C-alpha cells in the first residue's frame with residue numbers, strides 16, 4: 009500500500025469513527041434484545057467476569073451492567089469509542105466495575121479460562137464468526153457462555169441484489185441453521201437463538217443516524233469520503249427496508265463444554 013493510499017484509509021477510518029461517535033449504537037440492537045439474551049444464561053456466578061468485545065461506545069454494555077453485579081471489560085479497537093465508553097460508564101457511576109480497554113479482538117487481553125461470559129453485539133464479523141468462536145473459547149471458563157449477534161439469512165434463497173450486497177460486505181453470512189451447526193462444531197452447546205426485532209435496526213440503528221447525517225454533511229460539505237460514507241449508510245437503510253424479510257441480526261447464545 010502506498011503512503012498516499014494509507015493516508016486516505018486512515019482518513020476514512022477517522023471519518024467512520026466520528027460518524028458513529030455521534031450515535032448511541034454502532035450496530036443494530038436494543039436494550040430489550042440485550043435483556044432478552046441475558047435471560048437465557050443460567051447459573052452465572054453472583055459476580056461474573058464479562059468481556060464485551062467490539063463494545064463501541066458501550067450502548068449494550070451499560071444495559072448489561074444493569075443486569076449483573078459482575079465486572080465488565082468493554083474492548084474496542086478504536087480509542088475514541090473507548091473514551092466515550094469511559095465517559096458513559098462514569099456518567100452512570102459504573103466506573104468501578106465497567107472498564108473500557110483499547111485492544112483487538114484478534115488478541116484478547118485476558119487470561120485463559122478467566123471469563124464467565126463473552127458478549128459481542130454486531131462486531132464478530134470483524135474477525136469472522138467461526139474464527140471468533142474458536143479463538144475466544146479458551147478465554148471462557150468451562151460452563152461459561154458466549155452471546156453474539158451476527159447478520160444471518162432467514163431463507164435458503166434471496167434476491168440477487170441483497171445477496172450480492174451482503175456477500176461483498178461479509179462473505180461468511182449464512183443461514184441460521186448453518187450458524188447454529190458451526191457453533192456446535194466449535195464446542196458450544198447452542199443454548200438459544202433468536203432473531204432480534206426490526207426495531208433494533210429501524211428505531212435504534214438507522215433513525216438516530218438521520219439527524220447525525222445532516223450535521224455530518226454540513227461539517228464535511230464537499231468532502232467526497234464523507235459524502236460517500238453517508239450515501240453508503242443511506243443505501244444500507246434502503247436495502248434493509250426493501251429486503252428485511254430475507255435477513256437480519258440473530259443472537260446466538262452458546263455454552264462452552
Ligand code: SAH
Nearest residue numbers: 033034035062063064085112113129131134
Ligand atoms: N457493540 C456495539 C458496536 C458494534 S459496531 C454496538 O452494538 O453498538 C462494531 C465494533 O467493532 C466497532 O465499535 C468497531 O470499532 C469494533 N471493531 C472493529 N474491528 C475490531 C477489532 N479488530 N477488535 C476490536 N474491535 C473491533
